[in-house]
Amino acid sequence: MMAFRFLKSLLAAVCLAVLCPAHADEGYPARIRIGIQKGDGLVALRASGKLEQAFAVHHVNVTWHEFVYGAPLVEAINAGDVDVGTVGSTPPIMAQAGAAPAVVYVAYAPKLVKSYAIVVPKDSPVQNLHDLKGRKIAFAKGSQGHLFVLKALQDAHMAPDSAQFAYLSYGDARSAFERGFVDAWAVPDPRYADTELSTGARTILTIGDLSVPQYGFYISTRDFAQKYPAALRLLFDELGRQTRENLAHPEDTARFLSGNTGVPLQVWDRAISRLEWGVGYPIPDEVLRAQQDSANLAFDTKVIPRRIDVRQAVLQIK
Template sequence: MSQKYFQRLWYCLLYLLMALVVQPVHAANPTTAQPSYPKEFRIGYQKGNSLVILKASGELEKTLAPFGVIVKWYEFPFGPPMIEAINTGNIDLGYVGSTPPVLAQAGGAPEVRYVGYTAAYKDNYAVVVPKESGVHSLKDLEGKKIAVAKGAAGQYLLLKALEREGMTPDDIIFSYLQYSESRSAFERGDVAAWVVPDPRLADIEESIGARPIVTATQLPPQYGFFIAPHKFAAAYPSVLRITLERLNVTEQTAKNHLEETALFLEKDTHVPKKIWLKSLSRQAWGIHFPLSKNVIDSQQDVADTFYKYHLIPKAIQVKRIVIPLN
């Protein structure tokens, strides 16, 4: 056989060998699938936070319009109804404090998932006493009534503050009151202290001289969370990611224009501008995702603390209901 024959045979074998090597690589790297988007995107919000500013701006609608997404907004008076709406799939995104998702996971809301978070509370959440009170620490409150909303972030704050002082829940009297009831009880002297966040905290500081004795800055970090139904978060991570990114831009703009932000929130909530300015000046800004290990660990401490003091019926693992929006 000629030399040319063997050369042709060699080239054929080399081609086949290359085909065998290259083909599996192509098979393992198919064309990246395009993200999918829902026809409707339903957002739950409460008065007084950056979601309200985003809603008013119309920027999210503009951003999502090219993807054929219609944004709808639903107002909620407080966290628990929003949790229920997330669990039943009636809304697709909401913002709550640290404790509602813990209560949901331990109770009857298995569809709730963490998808993002805000910066930790600082001096904008505190245990306060009346201006003329002789109380200067939690130890001075032994045997006295402290107003706190049951199941709220303030309850966790109070429990950790007690632990820091070497005290137990039995050393004080928990007076479980909603915020409107708490203020009346505080001003009448029916309770010796009150666990309260901004803007109510700023309001009672300015109006009646209430004095913080412990703030969230001095305690383990506690975050607010964006939550979504499991099915929605798994199917449409792109729309959640876009929304949280847009909301972070909204917060940074608000941070850099406090006067305008305070005026807008005054109109939205009827809380005076000067109260909002005090609140906004000490607010921790920024929207983040996915949840970092430190944030998950901090939220796990909320869950463990609530279980330790028999506030939830079972121990839970926070990381099991986190969906990373990478």
């Protein structure tokens, strides 16, 4: 009988350790689905494999989902297909205004300064924003570039309709830019660096030149953030450590990312020096004030149908 009981206990232990999947620790989900874009700081974290190691301690599975720009990522989070991701300022504003009301801000990225720019062909006669009057500017509708262009026009005391907007995905915008179908392009790194190197594109304005700072954000759903704040803290803390390591060794990071993303080494060499990677939480007042300015601009220029208070879509992780 004792031998039978021992065998039964042994079989149960084997089932728990090998055959039966471990349950996630209390306060953690069974899996965390993370949305990324090509140039954001999560790309290096994914390539390192360190986040999987950190979450494995809590029996959490990590999956990654890549998006071309922010608006589709917001839709995926709102639909419950992704749990957390990073975007520019425009997508969460559009989400709160009606497209995805379940989405909330949970952290922020450093102020954008050099990693997003309005570029023109190398032989273009355009020297500044005023020279784009009546000309075509390309950007993805609902992307960070959308409000970047609108704010740039406002700062230049130009009406929103003084230039023509070509709403194009990054691939289509690149083709239109190279063929001369558009006169300018609002583009982020590493695509910005790639365009400079391959076409000789000239920069006429960077996002850091705007009168009000622009920030990136980490977004989730209110339900996920309320249930699993520990999981979000772990993600952000690991991202912070990885970012500090990457920025301290830019040449090594460029080689590492080139090998893992397929983006040429010379592109990453140029882009890394100006990428504003990092994460902070809770979100401070000055960041929320800047985002409210963007939200007001979005309403005034009819990008969104109603005025919003961005603080109502903030869930602070502490």
